[in-house]
Amino acid sequence: MSSADTVVVLDFETTGLSPTMGDRAIEIGAVRLERGEVVGRFQELMNPGCRISGFIEDYTGITNGMLEDAAPCGEVMNRFADFVGGSNLVAHNASFDKRFLDAELELISRRYTGEFTCSLLAARRIYQDSPNHKLSTLVDYINLPSDGSYHRALYDAEMTVKVWLAMLSSIRDQYAIDSISFSLIQSLNKKPKKGVSKFLSRQTC
Numbered sequence: 001m002s003s004a005d006t007v008v009v010l011d012f013e014t015t016g017l018s019p020t021m022g023d024r025a026i027e028i029g030a031v032r033l034e035r036g037e038v039v040g041r042f043q044e045l046m047n048p049g050c051r052i053s054g055f056i057e058d059y060t061g062i063t064n065g066m067l068e069d070a071a072p073c074g075e076v077m078n079r080f081a082d083f084v085g086g087s088n089l090v091a092h093n094a095s096f097d098k099r100f101l102d103a104e105l106e107l108i109s110r111r112y113t114g115e116f117t118c119s120l121l122a123a124r125r126i127y128q129d130s131p132n133h134k135l136s137t138l139v140d141y142i143n144l145p146s147d148g149s150y151h152r153a154l155y156d157a158e159m160t161v162k163v164w165l166a167m168l169s170s171i172r173d174q175y176a177i178d179s180i181s182f183s184l185i186q187s188l189n190k191k192p193k194k195g196v197s198k199f200l201s202r203q204t205c
Helices: 054-060 064-068 073-084 094-107 119-126 135-142 153-175 182-188 193-201
Strands: 008-014 025-034 037-045 089-091 116-118
Touching (some): 025 073, 089 153, 182 193
Antiparallel strands (some): 008 025, 025 037
């Protein structure tokens, strides 16, 4: 049984919102967890082969000048595929990151064998009283330390790790579930919010 605290947490910065519209990744950041401990990190800029907009430069702090000297997307994603290996994957708003991961790996004929789940969907169920479930809001809501350097891939991945581990701790403490599987979180994310307590109360220790 794969544990929810042994995963790779990842985040992309991109040229836009949709790889089907030609947008590409410009940065990947990831943190490897084993039994809740950080054991590895990955961060690289990547050259998408086109100029990025002023909006993306302002939003991320990544400039066209920084990307000129970066390796092409294919080279970086090949290294990232090696980093991921067979691990399960977590991202905040995972549907976005999964689209780009799938698209970039398809271009280099690479695959990943792990499964994906979403920390944002989990947070909507575990922290139902949070004002919203953006990463920065959750960090403040849980009272996690932060210097506010959002929208860079590794920093966002690091903060997602903190939120993810805080959620697992909340589940353990509130529902006395000693071992939280990855599949349990996947199932949790499909439950209506009003059914979360009943679902978790039924899990065995």
